[in-house]
Amino acid sequence: xKKLTIICSLALVLAACGGSNQDNASTSGASSTEAVPVxxxxxxxxxxxxxGKFHDVKLAAKLxxxxxxxxxxxxxxxxxxxxxxTDEKLVGPGWKGVTTRHKPEWIMNFITNTDAMIDKDxxxxxxxxxCMVRMPNQNxxxxxxxxxxxxxxxxxGLK
Amino acid sequence: MKNYLFLSIATLLLAVxxxxxxxxxxxxxxxxxxxxxxxxxxxDELYNFVSGGFSGQVSVYGIxxxxxxxxxxxxxxxxxxxxxxxxxxxxxxxxxxxxIPWDDQHHLDLSQTNGETDGRWLFANANNxxxxxxxxxxxxxxxxxxxxxxxxxxHSSPFITENTEYVVAGTRFSVPMDNDNGDVPISTxxxxxKGTISFISVAPKDGDMKIAFQLLLPGMNFDLSxxxxxxxxxxxxxxxxxxEQAHTLLEVNASKRDKDYILAVNWRKAEEYIKxxxxxxxxxxxxxxxxxxxxxxxxxxxxxxxxxxDVKDFSDIVYMIPCPKSPHGVDVDPSGEYIVGSxxxxxxxxVFSFAKIxxxxxxxxxDGKYGGIPVxxxxxxxxxxxxxxxxxxxHTEFDGKGNAYTTFFISSEIVKWNIKDLKIxxxxxxxxxxxHLSIPGGDTRKPYGKYLIAYNxxxxxxxxxxxxxxxxxAQLFDISGDKMKLLSDYPSIGEPHYAQAIPAEKLVKNSVxxxxxxxxxxxxxxxxxxxxxxxxEGNKIHVYLTAxxxxxxxxxxxxxxxxxxxxxxxxxxEQDWDVPHGFAIKGAKNSExxxxxxxxxxxxxxxEKVGIYPIYCTDFCSALHQEMxxxxxxxxxxSNVPISFSLGKNSDAPDxxxxx
Numbered sequence: 001x002k003k004l005t006i007i008c009s010l011a012l013v014l015a016a017c018g019g020s021n022q023d024n025a026s027t028s029g030a031s032s033t034e035a036v037p038v039x040x041x042x043x044x045x046x047x048x049x050x051x052g053k054f055h056d057v058k059l060a061a062k063l064x065x066x067x068x069x070x071x072x073x074x075x076x077x078x079x080x081x082x083x084x085x086t087d088e089k090l091v092g093p094g095w096k097g098v099t100t101r102h103k104p105e106w107i108m109n110f111i112t113n114t115d116a117m118i119d120k121d122x123x124x125x126x127x128x129x130x131c132m133v134r135m136p137n138q139n140x141x142x143x144x145x146x147x148x149x150x151x152x153x154x155x156x157g158l159k
Numbered sequence: 160m161k162n163y164l165f166l167s168i169a170t171l172l173l174a175v176x177x178x179x180x181x182x183x184x185x186x187x188x189x190x191x192x193x194x195x196x197x198x199x200x201x202x203d204e205l206y207n208f209v210s211g212g213f214s215g216q217v218s219v220y221g222i223x224x225x226x227x228x229x230x231x232x233x234x235x236x237x238x239x240x241x242x243x244x245x246x247x248x249x250x251x252x253x254x255x256x257x258x259i260p261w262d263d264q265h266h267l268d269l270s271q272t273n274g275e276t277d278g279r280w281l282f283a284n285a286n287n288x289x290x291x292x293x294x295x296x297x298x299x300x301x302x303x304x305x306x307x308x309x310x311x312x313x314h315s316s317p318f319i320t321e322n323t324e325y326v327v328a329g330t331r332f333s334v335p336m337d338n339d340n341g342d343v344p345i346s347t348x349x350x351x352x353k354g355t356i357s358f359i360s361v362a363p364k365d366g367d368m369k370i371a372f373q374l375l376l377p378g379m380n381f382d383l384s385x386x387x388x389x390x391x392x393x394x395x396x397x398x399x400x401x402x403e404q405a406h407t408l409l410e411v412n413a414s415k416r417d418k419d420y421i422l423a424v425n426w427r428k429a430e431e432y433i434k435x436x437x438x439x440x441x442x443x444x445x446x447x448x449x450x451x452x453x454x455x456x457x458x459x460x461x462x463x464x465x466x467x468x469d470v471k472d473f474s475d476i477v478y479m480i481p482c483p484k485s486p487h488g489v490d491v492d493p494s495g496e497y498i499v500g501s502x503x504x505x506x507x508x509x510v511f512s513f514a515k516i517x518x519x520x521x522x523x524x525x526d527g528k529y530g531g532i533p534v535x536x537x538x539x540x541x542x543x544x545x546x547x548x549x550x551x552x553x554h555t556e557f558d559g560k561g562n563a564y565t566t567f568f569i570s571s572e573i574v575k576w577n578i579k580d581l582k583i584x585x586x587x588x589x590x591x592x593x594x595h596l597s598i599p600g601g602d603t604r605k606p607y608g609k610y611l612i613a614y615n616x617x618x619x620x621x622x623x624x625x626x627x628x629x630x631x632x633a634q635l636f637d638i639s640g641d642k643m644k645l646l647s648d649y650p651s652i653g654e655p656h657y658a659q660a661i662p663a664e665k666l667v668k669n670s671v672x673x674x675x676x677x678x679x680x681x682x683x684x685x686x687x688x689x690x691x692x693x694x695x696e697g698n699k700i701h702v703y704l705t706a707x708x709x710x711x712x713x714x715x716x717x718x719x720x721x722x723x724x725x726x727x728x729x730x731x732x733e734q735d736w737d738v739p740h741g742f743a744i745k746g747a748k749n750s751e752x753x754x755x756x757x758x759x760x761x762x763x764x765x766x767e768k769v770g771i772y773p774i775y776c777t778d779f780c781s782a783l784h785q786e787m788x789x790x791x792x793x794x795x796x797x798s799n800v801p802i803s804f805s806l807g808k809n810s811d812a813p814d815x816x817x818x819x
Contacts, residue, residue: 076686076687078676078732078734081687081710082708091708091710132783134781137735138735139734139735
């Protein structure tokens with residue numbers, strides 16, 4: 001019983017942290033009212049969302065061209081050494097189709113909370129076995145991460 | 160006969176063991192191990208910065224574990240880190256004598272605010288070719304080096320004032336001034352040789368150093384110094400020896416007089432005179448080198464002027480305090496009232512009182528002059544003497560609880576005594592012959608106390624023998640109780656002289672983990688792999704190279720010809736802590752590069768033979784680190800191979816060849 005209480009309070013703490021981080025993630029487009037369920041006593045790992053500060057990223061139906069361009073610049077500086085824009089693997093997997101394979105929350109969590117997700121996420125771990133290089137944390141800001149998703153959407157053909 | 164021989168050997172052995180301090184076996188406390196044990200993954204309590212002496216560098220240890228954390232290259236080249244070999248760092252070692260690859264680094268002082276260590280910078284002196292360096296404690300890198308003109312043997316340096324207003328640099332050797340004719344007989348020492356003390360101002364915000372003024376003093380040797388604090392703030396104290404003005408066999412000739420001097424400098428007064436324009440400009444030449452963190456490059460400029468105050472012309476800047484027998488350390492207690500002189504050959508420790516010094520000056524209680532400088536009466540300045548403390552006192556530090564700790568070189572021990580009643584409270588042997596000692600914050604207004612580290616000059620049998628040359632021994636003591644307790648030995652690099660220690664929390668929070676790529680303003684930065692390229696400019700070839708786990712871009716380069724100068728500008732595109740990449744090319748005569756995340760570093764390479772030259776990453780960076788390699792083709796002079804570069808384009812033929 002005591003143990004359960006501890007787990008519950010831990011979940012509360014975790015959830016509270018997640019909630020406040022989400023507010024900080026100003027570009028995620030998430031509204032804080034849709035925060036994480038606080039009454040869930042089992043903080044199960046959500047393989048669709050991953051783990052990190054991004055919970056519910058709202059994407060517009062149309063591309064934000066300016067944001068995508070910014071994302072492309074960041075990609076050129078920090079990402080394309082290892083990722084091609086096609087579906088061909090270089091050091092890491094090609095980016096073609098990445099926005100259909102993963103939810104935006106997962107992508108943004110993975111590229112900002114890389115080490116934690118490689119240690120936990122089944123898809124990231126499967127990819128590590130293929131690539132044999134742990135993806136480095138490239139010290140991206142929340143805005144950077146969001147812009148990269150927009151660029152990935154553009155790369156996947158969204159107009 | 161045989162028996163006699165045996166007997167004399169036995170006597171000799173007895174005599175020898177009698178002289179030697181007792182073995183530590185019985186000196187170690189039962190709980191010593193637990194006091195120095197820092198569990199795997201745990202941090203040490205303090206950083207200990209230790210001068211490297213003839214290594215020219217500064218090493219950083221964790222206390223209490225004694226674990227070596229880092230060696231910071233300062234005055235000596237360091238091929239391991241490319242220091243002094245990369246194009247960006249070469250200017251840091253420039254001097255008025257040209258580029259110098261080595262120096263002798265003796266003393267360190269941490270920057271202070273209100274007399275307490277503030278964790279911003281660490282200052283280091285170069286003894287041989289006089290210089291002062293400032294190390295940035297956010298990056299643990301040397302960020303500025305300034306040469307000292309009119310100086311030789313910059314020993315009483317780089318001690319600082321209690322708000323880091325100034326760093327001082329006093330010359331050990333007196334010499335003719337730089338702009339005087341130096342081609343004079345050595346025997347004209349008394350006429351032509353002068354001493355100087357430089358006051359280097361430190362800009363409060365960015366730490367930029369500037370020689371504010373120099374004091375011109377009579378020819379003698381300036382040894383060590385410490386700033387006043389509290390009531391004595393505004394004053395600086397320098398020990399001197401060779402008041403005999405000997406220029407040969409100083410061992411004998413500079414040890415004749417019963418007393419030498421401690422020089423008390425009223426630097427606030429000197430500062431006033433400088434502001435009033437009373438200094439004289441002198442034409443000199445000295446290098447001033449700065450490292451810019453956003454361009455990741457150093458620049459060296461030659462300064463050509465210094466302002467000098469001849470102390471003879473002013474009656475109230477400096478005073479001489481007689482101090483027995485060639486004083487070495489001059490140390491000021493945390494209250495700022497007591498100044499401890501340590502005569503290397505004296506059998507007592509004089510403690511001077513700042514209040515009495517002030518009164519003596521006001522009362523003109525003088526005992527003649529030395530080189531135009533008023534000499535105070537010994538008794539008028541003296542608070543009291545520590546009687547029979549030991550043999551060969553060198554340096555004193557303080558615990559902030561009213562106690563002083565002095566090292567004794569000849570009797571090989573540390574002696575704890577009370578500053579107020581001058582009574583000896585404890586003594587503990589060291590192994591062997593300590594020079595400096597360091598108590599964390601022990602020269603500040605607020606010592607941290609708890610530990611004392613002795614830096615011993617002689618190691619002998621303390622570690623497994625390693626041939627004739629041995630690492631020097633630092634010894635950690637617990638001084639939290641009434642009696643000193645020896646906790647551990649740890650070997651050190653070069654020859655440690657002075658050292659400083661600071662609670663870890665003052666530095667940890669500011670420690671830089673990566674350099675942001677976006678802020679990289681290096682003129683040859685490659686912002687992303689897409690921009691990597693090879694550019695020919697006459698016979699200079701600039702390679703804009705990127706490094707990322709686990710490849711360089713480009714990694715195949717052709718079109719280099721004999722007679723070309725090749726510059727590899729390596730930008731590390733990583734943005735994660737502790738992922739440096741290295742860079743090496745076969746036949747390079749300088750060193751490797753070690754490039755931090757977000758940094759750009761340049762290796763100059765002049766090929767000497769036509770052929771294929773491999774390049775590779777020298778720092779194990781990932782599982783595919785051994786794959787992080789490439790080739791550079793060098794063609795004959797006049798060859799028509801054009802510049803080309805690529806990454807990832809493999810040739811088609813090899814499989815069929817392998818199958819043959």
